Amino acid sequence: MSSRWYKSLYWRIAIGFVLCLAGMLVVQAMLFVWIIPVSGPTVPARPERFAQTVATDVAEALDTDASLDVVQFVRSQFGRTALPFLVLMNDGRVVDNAGVLSDPLMRAAQARLERRGPDVDRPDPRGPGGRVGPGGLGGPGGPGGLGGRGRDGRGGPDFFDRGGRGFDRRGRGDPGFGPLRLIATPIVVKDQREGVVVVSPTAPFGFLLRRFAPTLTLIATSVLVVGALFAAVVIFGPARRRLRQVEDAARRLGAGDLAARAPARGGDEVAAVATAFNAMADDLGARAEALAASDRVRRQLLADVSHELTTPVTAMRGYLETLTMPEFDLDDGTRARYLGIISDETGRLERIIGDLLDLARLEGGGGSLVVADVSVEQLFARVVARHERACREAGVRMSTSIEPGAETLPGDRDRLEQALQNLAANALRYAPAGSAIELHARRRDNEVTITVSDEGPGITPEHLPHIFDRFYKAEGSRSVRAPGSASPDGSGLGLSIVKAIVERHGGQVSIDSQPGRTVFSLQFPRLSSSGPAEAAL
Numbered sequence: 001m002s003s004r005w006y007k008s009l010y011w012r013i014a015i016g017f018v019l020c021l022a023g024m025l026v027v028q029a030m031l032f033v034w035i036i037p038v039s040g041p042t043v044p045a046r047p048e049r050f051a052q053t054v055a056t057d058v059a060e061a062l063d064t065d066a067s068l069d070v071v072q073f074v075r076s077q078f079g080r081t082a083l084p085f086l087v088l089m090n091d092g093r094v095v096d097n098a099g100v101l102s103d104p105l106m107r108a109a110q111a112r113l114e115r116r117g118p119d120v121d122r123p124d125p126r127g128p129g130g131r132v133g134p135g136g137l138g139g140p141g142g143p144g145g146l147g148g149r150g151r152d153g154r155g156g157p158d159f160f161d162r163g164g165r166g167f168d169r170r171g172r173g174d175p176g177f178g179p180l181r182l183i184a185t186p187i188v189v190k191d192q193r194e195g196v197v198v199v200s201p202t203a204p205f206g207f208l209l210r211r212f213a214p215t216l217t218l219i220a221t222s223v224l225v226v227g228a229l230f231a232a233v234v235i236f237g238p239a240r241r242r243l244r245q246v247e248d249a250a251r252r253l254g255a256g257d258l259a260a261r262a263p264a265r266g267g268d269e270v271a272a273v274a275t276a277f278n279a280m281a282d283d284l285g286a287r288a289e290a291l292a293a294s295d296r297v298r299r300q301l302l303a304d305v306s307h308e309l310t311t312p313v314t315a316m317r318g319y320l321e322t323l324t325m326p327e328f329d330l331d332d333g334t335r336a337r338y339l340g341i342i343s344d345e346t347g348r349l350e351r352i353i354g355d356l357l358d359l360a361r362l363e364g365g366g367g368s369l370v371v372a373d374v375s376v377e378q379l380f381a382r383v384v385a386r387h388e389r390a391c392r393e394a395g396v397r398m399s400t401s402i403e404p405g406a407e408t409l410p411g412d413r414d415r416l417e418q419a420l421q422n423l424a425a426n427a428l429r430y431a432p433a434g435s436a437i438e439l440h441a442r443r444r445d446n447e448v449t450i451t452v453s454d455e456g457p458g459i460t461p462e463h464l465p466h467i468f469d470r471f472y473k474a475e476g477s478r479s480v481r482a483p484g485s486a487s488p489d490g491s492g493l494g495l496s497i498v499k500a501i502v503e504r505h506g507g508q509v510s511i512d513s514q515p516g517r518t519v520f521s522l523q524f525p526r527l528s529s530s531g532p533a534e535a536a537l
Contacts, residue, residue, distance in 0.1 A: 016235040024227040031219050047083060047201040051185040054078055054085065055197045062189045070195075071095050082212070087187070088113065089195035105182065105198045112184040112196040242270045246277060258285045308352050308471060308492070312345035355493040358418075359470070362500035369412035369504060376402055376409055376441045376450070383420045383439065387428055395433035398424070405443035409450075409524055411505050419501040422494035423452040423520050430456035430518075450522045459513040467511055468499040498522075 057077060061068050074087050074095040086105035087095040090113065096105065187195040245263050252260035261281060262274035319338045322328060330338070380400040391398050409416065420439070427437045435455035442449055459467065471492035498520075502509045507524040 013235055013239070017231065020227055020231045020235065024223050027227075028219055028223045031223065047183050047199050048185075050081070050083060051085070051183050051197050051199040054087065054199075055185040055187045058087065058187050058195070058197070059189050062187075062194060084200040086198045087195060088198070089187075090193070093195075105200070108182045108184055109196045109198045112186065112198070113193070239270060242274070246270070246274050249274075249277060249281075253281055253284070258288055305356065305471075309349065312349040312352075316342050316345045316349075352493070355497060359493055359497050359500060362497065362504055369415060371410055371412060373408045374411055374413045374416055376407055376448075379409075379413070379417055379420060380439045380441075382417055383424050386421060387424050390428055391437070394428065394431065396428060396431045396435055396437060398437045398439070400439045401441070403440075403442040406441040406448050409441075409448050411524065415501045415504070419498045419522065420450070420452065422498050426494055427452055427454035427456070427518070427520075430454060432456065446525070448524045450524075451519050452522075453517060453519040455516055456518055458515040458518055459511070464511060464513065468495050468509070470496045 054074070058070060058074065061073055062070070070087065070089055070093055075097075078085070079097060081097065084105065085097060086109055087093075088106065088109035094106070183199045183201060185197045185199075186193045187197060242263065242265075249260045249262040258281070262277050264271050264274040264278060319342050323330070323335065323338055377400075380402070384398050384400065387398060424437065424439070431437055431454045437455075438451075438453045440451045440453070442451075499509050502522050502524070505524055507522060510521045510523075512519045512521070
């Protein structure tokens, strides 16, 4: 898997989550900007103008209908305003949207109603010039009274702190007063002050939270739900599908489907898990095939062993039954021939059992090898002496040759001699009369190689992969038996034993066969040995 960070599933999920969160915030802000003006509270641009607007609208409504429900009117007209205000009438009726600011607004409204000044007694509601000033019903200066001047002397609304103490526009007020906080504008109906409107120029956090919380909650919840669904589909959906594919492949493999594989697309962690799973599945498949092949070999071995053991036993039993039958009067020559056959079959049975035991010990790692420096010349001499009579009877000569550096070989002398004896006997069976069997030793790259070659008919290519299998008969592998060659009476275990002995010594065995020449090569590592020692190789 690539080590590039952007191919990591975790990084892709993290980046995708950040982008999704940023998109949700952008969408939420856009929805808030769009929804608030449509359905949410309105925010006046100038608190003074808003205070004068409320006072003017209430005054006009009372002038038209003296029995007006001021509370209902103010709430219907200005209840959605996102600015804290309070309307206090002379008769004690109160309209309040300020919540936590009710007490400060109330104190400011009461202070404004209790104050009396020249603006109360003005006869002309429009003041000089016959127009409404910028702050409400007044003269040329603006709001604050009926044509009079406000506390700053220039006309306009009155300003209070939260305790109801007054200020001028510059916030100077009386000594010791705090900063400007509240704005108060009288409600004048037919030259009479009927109430006062008090507005806070700033909205505290608690007030704004109560005003905008429902809309914000609706928007945030909607965007969160949609964003979560989008993230689940776009960010986590592909990873979940790929993990499900790996899970399904694991279930199918566990159910016995050795061909189950997980998609290994991409270079992230899921692909790494899928790749590891596929490698495990390949390994399990190979092991299952190996177990199946081993079971087939085991069954074939049992069949071969049964056949090989049954053949001499059957022959022995037949001749023994014949010899014990009283109705058959056998002459001495026939009886002796029958006993000779029984003896031969007994020896054959012993050889098969001995070879099976040797092969089992060698392949199973049982027993130990006595490792020492073995003289190759002595090995060759013992092999030649063992087969000298058979070679003379078959008309075959056996020669040996040893190159410099290959005079000694570390190993178990008896086992090495057993391997060479088996190869020489196998070559002698198929060597034609007048041919030669050669035993040769050479050293190459710290290895000693011993070859046993004959001039027989060779082995066909399709039989070469099975030549070292148990009970593989030599006559089944040779294309044509040479006339006059020795009769093949092996058990079919000789070459298997050779292979096991060579591998126990850490070497390798190979074969090269062509018509007219077959060469068995035994390669041994050229290791030094200071003396005899036992080793379980």
